[in-house]
Amino acid sequence: MTETALSDVVSCLSDYDPNALPVALAQQIIRSFIQPVNAIEKVTIRAALDRVLAADIVSPINVPAHDNSAMDGYALRGGDLVADTALTLRIIGTAYAGRAFDGAVGNGECVRIMTGGVMPDGCDTVVPQEFTQDASDASVTLPAGVVRAGDNRRLKGEDLTAGRAALQKGKILRPADLGLLASLGIAEAPVQRRLRVAFFSTGDELRSVGEPLDAGCVYDSNRYTLYGMLTRLGCDLIDMGVVGDEPAALETAFRSACENADAVITSGGVSVGAADYTKQMMAQLGDVAFWTIGMRPGRPMAFGRINSGGRSAILFGLPGNPVAVMVTFYFLVRDALLHMMGASPAPLPLLRASSQAAIRKKPGRTEYQRGILSTDASGQPQVRITGSQGSGILRSMSEANCMVVLHHGQGNVAAGAPVDVMPFEGLL
Template sequence: MIPLNEAQERVLAGCQVLDEAVVPIGRARGLVTAETVAAPEMVPPFDNTAMDGFAVRSADVADAPVTLAIAGTLAAGSAPHVTVGPGQAVRIMTGAVIPPGADAVVMVELTEAAPDDATVMVSESVPVGNHIRRAGEDLVVGQTVFEPGEVLTPGHLGVLASLGRYQVRVYRRARVGVMSTGDELVEGPEPLGAGQIRDSNRHTLLALLAEAGCEPVDLGRIPDDEEAIATGIRTGVDTCDALLTSGGVSMGDYDYVKKVLNEIGDMSWMQVAIKPAKPLAFGRVEGIPVFGLPGNPVSSMVSFELFARPGLRKMMGHPADGWHRPPVAGRMAEPLRRRADGKTHFARVRVDYADGRYRVRSAGGQGSHQLSAMAAADALAVLPDGDGLDTGDDVSLLILR
């Protein structure tokens, strides 16, 4: 067996950063910037009001309550066509340009307009600049907005749109193919025959890829036929940036996937000192990374989290500190037992946050076939070799949700 960190290093070394591409901001969420973005214009572009109310000269309301003449109305989106003179006020809507002469805004709640709309009574004084958003208060021309390596969230995309940037240079989203093999696998709701099982891993992995920000590609279910499997793998590496398979990676396994990958790829078949997900295959076929994950459903998911997800995030340009899920501290709310076996265990647990830390309980059965407990889990608890943990013990967690 090899240590977890050594297996992860082998995988990461075989995953190269993808090309850059210019994409519309509508398709950029979750991608990583490959350029420095500087502001070509000010945000906001002009002084404007943060409130509905009246634009005034602050000196005119210093002795409030006072009554001012209403000189006009300004709506958001209109050019300022009126000036605020001494003893005057202009009705103004949120986002509208501050009119010449005004140096403050009184919010509407502190005013009362006369029935004929000719005057307004202001009940309180306000300082210069009250409720005014200044031009360039958020961004000024030439200011660096985003550096390369920034993961684009909805907020980032809003900033780009506010600057008139509707395209951005990023590292490409990885297209990742997922294939299932095996005559025993059944797709669809029809009754199972003797020895048959339903194909769950492919659907799980496709969903995990989408959640990780990749573009999942369903390569379908392929029968136990060497030629068909070879064709499926070649199709995957011809059309995708990476390929996932599940099953057939144990030391004792001999199936067509393993035979084909050994013939056409440069593969490493590893036994990692972890449980679940001990067996792992990784290599390259025609330069394309291929992840051979275990066949047991929970093992497949844990292997994806520990190996495929970090490798794919590296490929999509994420900074090194974002390849792996960061460990967080928790405390056991109940005992979690295991057997000493020379491996690190990743237990499926549920967590809740109280008193400044995560409290941790088992999510259910810990067998590598018990997918329902994995579905119920919020996190993986990292259990070092030994007998397990007792109530009150500290534990390291990988939060999944």
């Protein structure tokens, strides 16, 4: 497949300005530039959890295979029912789950049936046993109006029909999907190869956990949040540690990451005024754009493709501030990686909640403020900001349970006004 040049993608956009790029346009460019990784493997269904399905799964059977009972009760002919009239039926046998009744049911007859039992010939209705009266080994009475023709019957193929897609390519397999595969007798599933992602932090001031903290230095938190977010996506990870602001070390790191991974994520070294080595190395090794995105936190970002040793990898150069790393990852990188995996992700859901206090906001940029979502006395959703929203305050992300999304054209928010909220549950 011929690789698309980033310049070709942005040349089609009349409003492209790398120094003032709206979030939605950045997302569009990223999605247009990247391609799924085409590598498929077969795994057992126990190993398929959270993997991306690489082909449609076509049901080889009908599920259920026969009309069957949804209740413990009595199977009967719906034509025997008479409105406003009790009905007494003769019991001629029993149908168990996994052991069908061998025979036909005539007028005025019924068969005792267990949940999941195959409907006997001639029967189309089940009356639950708790709705009956005067039951004996020989007969049972149905009071008037307790059941209608066709009630409590599961139809053949009602869940899945043989020959139709049970699961579609691009679906991320969840626990229910594993059960569905098992219900079809399918032991293995074709899935996309796990995406390999290399990541490292840049900066002479950074120290890894366990190292002494010299004056003016800080511990690197970004690799740990990236590790958690990438693990949740099901990527294979290459943690390359901290790389100092030195050209040879940076080149070695970029080349190694490129030659061993499908995507490379860095944090730090892309903002205005930062040491130029990181940006120079990105530009030297590939087709990379440097953006100032209309978002807060997370304005500076690099995106493109780098090349080394005959291989290429997609590059995401994220800012260095801890909260900015998480925000840019979730709103610009996450969907791109899922697309590379071959997944078909739905947009992250937004809820509406009333703001408990006024929020200051300038139109012309998208803001992501950390919030705490709860319910008021009437059970309606409400949200409050965690406090200071500085992009270096990682504690705010730890305390929050949601992100308040203030859109590009939106201005100040009055207390009590509705805002869009993205819950962290299932995301973080």
